[in-house]
Amino acid sequence: MSGPRALDLVGDDLQLLVSHVPHARAIGMSVVDARPGHIWLRVPWADFLVGNPETGVIHGGVITTLLDNGGGAAVMTALDELRAVATLDLRIDYMKPATPGRDIVGYCHCHKVTRHIAFVRGTAFHETPDDPIATAAMTFMVGASRTLPGLVRGA
């Protein structure tokens, strides 16, 4: 017996995949595209997201948030039914500074799901994932709690 899949539940309104997350809303995150196990998110440049005012470069933590959020959403879209997902471990490598004034896109791919753990790779970039700002490898607990993701409630 399985419940609805995340992508079936949100239908055409892909923004529901992140709009139930208060901090995603707070930094202006939106969904560019999604399909099972894959998601593309965007964060627009803003001065309050800067890490170093000397350079105007976006804080690495914003990219961590983008890829962590994308990772969790990619896992949700990969699962056969809605289940709670929680980040277990995240490694991020920063390859080049984000260009001031430009949006950042985060692409995440959930490439393996086991009984309790889901594995995700993520890349943050401006134009193409071949020229990354950062890459991340993440693991998530699946069914970490009995609660369901907030998108069920549209919270």
Next chain:
Amino acid sequence: MGLRDRLRQGGSPEDWDALAARVPYGRFLGIGIVPEGGGRFHTRLAFDEKLIGNTVLPALHGGVIGAFLETTAMFQVLVDAESEHLPKPVTLTVAYLRSAGPRDTYARATITKQGRRVVSVRVDAWQEDAEKPVATAQGQFLLAADTSGEAVEPPHSTRSR
């Protein structure tokens, strides 16, 4: 005397606030610095609804925890290392140990290896009980190159001088 030298000698509350204010996203998140005397400090992430990642539990966003740990590490490197500029994060690995509830979070960083160009830092975050961390991280930070002209030291070289 520069800000960093004053901080190393203890610093006034205004000095520590000036350090916290150097990172706009840290200010947006609500990261403050709690001086402990003698140039030591820990950081505090004041709870706010906008930091939530999971409204059902509720729990702080994993990315916010990562950003808090990274920022705390950067402050520690800035105070300890021989550079007046904010260090660049190279890599950060975060282990999420417990769900971080809707309350204040604290973090403390320890320099585990101070190289000439790269600094290795460990950071622990906790909420009500420092013995029960909500997350821990290990990161490598590149010092801004304001001592140019020196050769980059490989991470595992055995320097003989």
